[in-house]
Amino acid sequence: MSTGGKNKLVLGYGTCGIAAGATAVKDALENELATGKYDAYLDIAGCMGFCFREPIVEVTDPDGRSVIYGDLSPKRVSRLLEAVAGGEVIEDWVVRRSDEPGAGEGDFLANQHRIVLRNCGNINPESIEEYISTGGYEAARKALTSMTPEELIDEVGKSGIRGRGGAGFPTGTKWGFARKAKGEQKYLVCNADEGDPGAFMDRSVLEGDPHAVIEGMIVAGYAIGATQAYIYCRAEYPLALKRLDIAIAACHEWGYLGQGIFGTDWDFDIKIKKGAGAFVCGEETALIASIEGKRGMPRPRPPFPANEGLWGKPTNINNVETLAAIPWIIANGGDRYASVGTEKSKGTKVFCLAGKVRRSGLAEVPMGYTLRQVIFDVGGGVREGKEFKAVQMGGPSGGCLPASLLDTLVDYDAITATGAIMGSGGMIVADSSTCMVDLARYFLSFTQEESCGKCVPCRIGTKRMLEILARICSGEGEPEDLERLDILAGDIKAGSLCALGGTAPNPVLTTLKYFRNEYEDHILRKKCTAGVCPALITLHIQEDICTGCGACAKICPVEAISGEKKEPHAIDADTCIRCKLCLSRCPEEAIYAE
Amino acid sequence: MDDKGCECKQRFADPDNQEPLLGILERYAGEKGALIPLLQDTQEAYGYLDEKIMRALAKGAGYQLSQVYGVATFYTQFRLEPIGEHLIRVCHGTACHVAGAELISEEISNFLGVKDGQTTPDMKFTLESVMCVGACSLSPIMIVDEDTHGKLKPANVRKVLKKYRGGNGEKEE
């Protein structure tokens, strides 16, 4: 990319970067650059995906060579600018160098295949000009000026793309239904509710490349015959909402939204609807009810939204990631997209790597990679050299897979066969310090809380399952509980209207299947080997490490810790309430739970 | 969100003052299915949904009170009680849970003497939990007002909160 003969600095300015302190870095950079001492300028971009090294700056010199630096802070800014001015590279801070792909964390990107994230981190998401300079809106122009809706639907069908919101329904087929549905007024909805608690793909795309989603919506709207569209975005994403607002306003100025767009006689507009915090509203019929201003409760299908959706009119709902891939598919052809991936899962999938993985961040990989490639080659394996225990995929609807299944392919059918689901792309890596029973309990407490209450098996069944799991975690589980969980799981799956209830037992079923020994440890041996469940652990101080600083004794709410100054301290197990507050307080990490 | 530098205290309107509500009602007049944005804007203006205000909103926008109340209690975003000067939101998404969010909440509860969803008697802090704010790589996370504090340890929680004790970021001690 041309930098106009100057050094270009691009700061990662997404939610994750800002949370890590990017605003202070931005202020410091702006102040230094304002002195005029440096031949450089600053721009912002969305997520580059290197969350584990935020705040991040990419420096591109006039020859187009780029270096990405991580872990910046205001203090490091002058050192950075001096190096930039002197044409020097600060090796210790390097995350990636374009001229030395193996340096730093270069293989994080090298092992990815970016289609949806093609612009994320590369362009300023608040500038429509930058999006256009990458070929943006050419796909929409091509679609509207030289293709028929049927041709578009064919092309998307050829690409083989399946909905990225979780269910994996073929997008071309879905568009075909909405196209054929009878009705003067049709609607398009972009599902940006991203309810999986522990996933942020859609947020990153909306923050990093909002125009890609809008362009995808323009194409989709034209293909199905919808002139009005909505983006239903969760309120927890203020920056995504702000950048969408900016992008939509720019589109109106450029004639890409509004009346007679791209010089044709086609009208198309987008309204933003802010969610109000309900996981079930990610389900399409609940989402529709929510846009209509009602309580977000699912209703039986059929009628499917394609025939009777928003305000009773034909409605097509797609996920953010699905829509963001559409411009690429139209520009490059469905066949090219379909050349990536496996027989039944085409293209790429964006995953959010989080939990105990070393490189936690945003990664887009071709379908057909193994989970091992995603977690180890891209993600760099488990943090602090610990052993991999499990990966949780698909959030509350998904499951936990053990090390023996790491060679499973990223493929809808292959993952479903394990009992987990592809889901929307959350991947939480667990190591020996994660208790699988506690994790199952966590998800059940989530689904139980989020059940809309319409179906008895979902509302009460999840509550009963949660009670049993809580009992097991508190050391009061009975051997028969495992069978009870199994029976309840079957009933809930069979008797729930929507997939919230239908998939709620998955985290329990997969942990029962692959980590049964941990349940048995809790129930029979009254042990939580991960050291998580308070009732089943004891806390100890390692005498040889303890320096006797007294910090733990000070924080202990029940005065269970005693010892002379500068002498090893000890915890009285009978008094200790296992709140673990002392654990993180100890500067020597002398306290452990077992 | 960009007004971080703004030092003015975010003051909410008094529920006896209907003026802000009238402005909001006007903004959505005639719009189909606008109940949720109506409630969102109202909560932004008043800090919470007071019964008086919900009644006035129902009347003004032509809804049954039961409809308004039904929606307000269905979505977790809506609050029926006033909030304190500083809103603490602790993330309990999966990544934060695995990273020990429960210990963070517990430490805050111990420090402030309130449980999840409650406000301190001096109206300084309200403690809430949220489900993933999308910065999972920095887990565990706590957001105070608009500031995100990531990679938290229970041991640092008090230090962070003390900064907010004295009002506009002044230290108390």
Ligand SMILES: Cc1cc2nc3c(=O)[nH]c(=O)nc-3n(C[C@H](O)[C@H](O)[C@H](O)COP(=O)(O)O)c2cc1C
């Ligand atoms: C409880 C529940 C929550 C859901 N949450 C989301 C979500 O947050 N985002 C999303 O895109 N789809 C979500 N879905 C799936 C949607 O119902 C729908 O299948 C999807 O938005 C369709 O888009 P796609 O075909 O592009 O995947 C959810 C489904 C259920 C049952």
Ligand code: SF4
């Ligand atoms: S399965 Fe659960 S969330 Fe879905 S409609 Fe029934 S009660 Fe509501």
Ligand code: SF4
């Ligand atoms: S905090 Fe750690 S080092 Fe200090 S007394 Fe307690 S165990 Fe010993």
Ligand code: FES
């Ligand atoms: S860099 Fe934005 S998601 Fe982390």
Ligand code: FES
């Ligand atoms: S789980 Fe806490 S930010 Fe995502």
